Amino acid sequence: MIPEQELFAPGHNACAGCGPAAIARLILKATGDNIIVVSPTGCLETFSSLYDLSSWEVPWMHPLFENGASVASGVEAALRILGKADIPVIVIGGDGGTYDIGMGALSGMFERGHRITYICYDNEAYMNTGVQRSSATPYAAATTTTPFGRRSIGEDRPKKNLAAIAIAHDVPYVATASLAYPRDLMNKVKKSLTVDGPRFILVHSPCPVGWGFDSALTVEVSRLAVQTGLMPVYEAENGEITKVFKIIPRPVEDFLKVQRRFKHLFTSEEGREQIELIQAAANENITKMGLAKEPGRKVKVDAS
Amino acid sequence: MKLNVGAVCGPGGSKKNKTGHWRSFRPKVDPEACNGCGICFMYCPDASIKIVDKICIIDYEYCKGCGICAHECPRDAITMEEERK
């Protein structure tokens, strides 16, 4: 049963259909009210914390953009010395605050072994400042700093594999999740809290405004990312991948074509080639991670 | 209300901010079709859905009309209607 208690109160200023808002609400439903949350700067922080109009029904702190993991480390250390180590600590931060500017702090938090669940809601760009690319922006996506143009196909580098980086830190619990599968997300959050040591959860979090799709499609788009193999959903415990969310792979076009950020791929010859590259990357995920429900099944790419 | 030290504020004050007026489309629930499965409740980013007696009830004070609930409902029990202003 999903608890009825709303710990992420309505009245926040997220855009209609905001993925991160839906995710924050689900995370708190999983943790319950015995929790301390730290959020670095980003959309979630901004739309939930106007003075005296906070959406947080739990203790919450927004320090800066780059130090969510370090501030949380201090919170956890304080709880230990104050004899209150039974209160769990989580961070909920965007991809910019996690993959980019907060990376050093995150690596330190992992390496020091803090009992903190760091949750990155990944909307694949700096949304709060107007959709600029981050190192989580997927290949070929157009953002305001990686626009499509005569000499640009959009973002020219593949997305950084942050979950793998977390695993390489010997983080005992690493998971990826998606808004499309809320029970799975909530179970992972709950499970993480029982792990002794640092934990990392990456949640794919569609943003209707930044990705350019109708606000009704937020969940649909996150589902498509998983079902195309572009967003593998899995769990890794003590360095081993222990659980993979199986899919019947769909062509990546299904995911790409509903979003404005990939629109240029469908209007040019070059774009077609890019789609093939993206499909190849999805196929690699599918084979490498064993995502397909029916092993060996090939995905036919229709590039015509 | 006097400002507080360091801009520290209490929990849940956002409930004072009624976001319902943002809406241009209004989700309308067909009580015949809805079986109270709660999928819409799970996804709503604005905590604007409750399941009461196996029926989905929408809180129009906060609902922004995103349409996720209507799109995700497996029984097509929710339709989006243009908001009359």
Add this chain to the structure above:
Amino acid sequence: MTMGTKRVMEGSMAIAEAIKAARVQVISAYPITPQTHVAEFLAEMVANGELEAEYLKVDAEFSAASVVFGSAATGARSYTASSSQGLLLMTEVLYNMAGMRIPVVITGMNRSVSTPVSIQPDHQDTITFRDTGMIQLYVEDSQDAYNTHIQAFKIGEDRDILLPVLVAADGWTISHTFEPVETFPQEEIDAFLPPYNPLYKLDPKEPVTFGAIAMAHNLMEFRYLHHQVMHHAKKKVEEVAREFKERFGQDYGGLIQEYRTDDAEVILVAMGSLVGTLKDAVDEMRETGTRVGVLKIRCYRPFPDEEIRRVLSRARTVCVLDRSISQGYGGPLTIDVKAALHNQRGPQVLSFMAGLGGKDVTIESVKGIVEKAQKVADGIPVDEEPEFVNMNWNIV
């Protein structure tokens, strides 16, 4: 009055002793010369079980400041220290915690900043904290460093204040120099400094939101409140110094300290370890009848303008010795002292750049400064301001 134990120790140890005496609960630091000894001594104390604290060895000063920010917000007494580049790296966090009114004590073990690279002392690092909204105290020697660190917790954690406190101590001159320091029994320190009892903290029993957003309709009002508290902190700094003096017989001044200023025609103004040299020079000059004194600025922010006016208006000439520079204008301390004296029919203020990057300031150099002050008082016009003391003009 409590009797302490006098031992010869390094300045860094005096600071570590103060942190231990204050029963700090969370420490985080990142090594940089000349702060390193403090970080090491505290690590030793924690390793030996002398100090019951969580000590987080972090990836950078930005994280060190962030860790103690988080721990203090959760209700633990928290401490960090750094120097030079490390302090600069902390800057954004310091503004953030001051605005959020989270009390933490930070040692700024003063060192110049790059470029050119220098590990020598001056105030170029901590002077940049002027507008962070922290309370900023500059100490004169190891004993002052010990006393002031203990006082800093009491000032910052006071429910009427709630602010981070920077204690600036000159690198090398204080950090690495051995001097006799009197430390006091733990029970007596405990009686002076009760456990930290925050007004707000991160606690599921009473959830609050820290770090909210202000808008045009209230940002300036929040700034006003912070500014008011800084004013109010002047009284607190004095009060806490007075109580410390009464209990422990230690007196290094409150906001300021006067030294032989009563009948002084020339008053020298400075912060930090330079003050010791000035006092020695004054003693020598007094022997030959020169009416000269020293005004130590112990508290740089909040700036004790009224106290400064009271003392300086009696002098004919004031010589401000700055240990940092605002390129394109001059000495930051001079600028503030001049502003404090404006509209006064008071003394003429002369500006001196002294001891940048560890440049020697000798008793002879101080005498030169005072001679210049006397000439100016006799009507000889001032040349280029500020005067750079002990310059090697052959290489510029």
